Amino acid sequence: MACKGYLKEVTKGIIKENPVLTLVLGTCPTLAVTTTASNAIGMGLAATIVLIGSNAVVSALRNVIPDKVRIPAYITIIATFVTIVQMIVKAFAPAIDESLGIFLPLIVVNCIILGRAEMFASKNPVVPSMLDGLGMGIGFTAALLLMGSIRELLGAGTWFGMEIIPALNIVIFLLPPGGFFVFGMLIALANKLNGGKTAKNAGGCAACPMKGNCTVLGKGDKLDD
Amino acid sequence: MIKGLVAVFLAAILTENYVLAKFLGICPFLGVSKKLNTAVGMSAAVTFVMVLSTAVTYPIYMYLLVPAGLDYLQTIVFILVIAGLVQLVEIVLKKYIPALYNSLGIYLPLITTNCAVLGVTMLVIEKSGEGYGFGHALINAFGAGIGFLLAMVMFAGVRGRLETADIPKSLKGLPITLVAASLVSLSFLGFAGLVDNMLGLG
Numbered sequence A: 001m002a003c004k005g006y007l008k009e010v011t012k013g014i015i016k017e018n019p020v021l022t023l024v025l026g027t028c029p030t031l032a033v034t035t036t037a038s039n040a041i042g043m044g045l046a047a048t049i050v051l052i053g054s055n056a057v058v059s060a061l062r063n064v065i066p067d068k069v070r071i072p073a074y075i076t077i078i079a080t081f082v083t084i085v086q087m088i089v090k091a092f093a094p095a096i097d098e099s100l101g102i103f104l105p106l107i108v109v110n111c112i113i114l115g116r117a118e119m120f121a122s123k124n125p126v127v128p129s130m131l132d133g134l135g136m137g138i139g140f141t142a143a144l145l146l147m148g149s150i151r152e153l154l155g156a157g158t159w160f161g162m163e164i165i166p167a168l169n170i171v172i173f174l175l176p177p178g179g180f181f182v183f184g185m186l187i188a189l190a191n192k193l194n195g196g197k198t199a200k201n202a203g204g205c206a207a208c209p210m211k212g213n214c215t216v217l218g219k220g221d222k223l224d225d
Numbered sequence B: 001m002i003k004g005l006v007a008v009f010l011a012a013i014l015t016e017n018y019v020l021a022k023f024l025g026i027c028p029f030l031g032v033s034k035k036l037n038t039a040v041g042m043s044a045a046v047t048f049v050m051v052l053s054t055a056v057t058y059p060i061y062m063y064l065l066v067p068a069g070l071d072y073l074q075t076i077v078f079i080l081v082i083a084g085l086v087q088l089v090e091i092v093l094k095k096y097i098p099a100l101y102n103s104l105g106i107y108l109p110l111i112t113t114n115c116a117v118l119g120v121t122m123l124v125i126e127k128s129g130e131g132y133g134f135g136h137a138l139i140n141a142f143g144a145g146i147g148f149l150l151a152m153v154m155f156a157g158v159r160g161r162l163e164t165a166d167i168p169k170s171l172k173g174l175p176i177t178l179v180a181a182s183l184v185s186l187s188f189l190g191f192a193g194l195v196d197n198m199l200g201l202g
Helices: A002-012 A027-032 A037-060 A067-092 A094-103 A105-109 A111-121 A126-156 A176-193 A202-207 B002-013 B026-031 B036-065 B071-096 B098-111 B115-127 B134-164 B174-189 B194-199
Strands: none
Touching (some): A027 A094, A027 B026, A037 A067, A037 A094, A037 A111, A037 A126, A094 B115, A105 A111, A105 B071, A105 B115, A111 A126, A126 A176, A176 B174, B002 B134, B002 B194, B036 B098, B036 B115, B071 B098, B115 B134
């Protein structure tokens, strides 16, 4: 029974509450680093490690951190893990570091990570929090990989650098407009498959600092936090 | 010297637009661009914080972290400086310039987690070196803010048109907004090479 519960924490992040496609969090790296599938995997893995680590520490310290300074405290914890990951990537995978560039340190301000700290880890014990981080990380990686694969395939005709369809060479998919377009189409697809429930699943919004002014959600949708 | 500064300024606004070419600050771009006045208010606050935080983080990095061999602490220090600065600006504005606080205040807390601000402070460090000093960094931060404003204002206009358009059900809301953003960013691709050619630097 307990085992089943743990499994649920992991799987919910992959499909039902996919952070990118249904909660629409972490849009900046989703658009910026998905020009190739291998970049997408690198970014996804780095964010997953940070998510698991920061969720674990935030959860372990949840009774110690005063409520008023919790956001700065979470940011410091997250920044620590980002720095560790940054150093590891620089040392062992310099090519990934090169292609992710500024977006590797910018994991600090990725709303997925702060969102999970605020929404889940600050209210749950350590093990479920780590599993939640793992699930969300896998969901993030999967969404990035999907986008990266589509853009690389259409834009360069390759996948992970291997030539698949040499005739395809629609460079616009590798440029910023292609990123916006593919992301828009994927969310539309997720909308269709979910029966239009996407925007109403506002679980991520409660943690977003912009919820008061945000107009991403349609007029009829309420924030249920 | 002046030419270089102008080039940095124009490049930050047009060719290297932080939102449409670098994908930084997408959340506020999509979230707060529906009405023109909120778009302008948000952009003004972002510009202000960008310049201010660059003015603080650049010297901290160059004269404190690098000499002490602590440059790997860049990420932690920068995000904490930005978070602290935003808080400080909010308190100061509230106390001394309430009129400005009333128009910008609500946007300030949102800015800590705006990746464009952290992005600007880190990118100017990356670019710094021969012929790119503190002045260039500040101009770049200011230009990035103006570029953000330009993108927000243009996009608010586009979204105004979307309000009355008949959109397929699955595309309603965010998807059509992203497709519109794609077209706006396509138009910014047209600026490629413009700055260098204009100033005869190419």
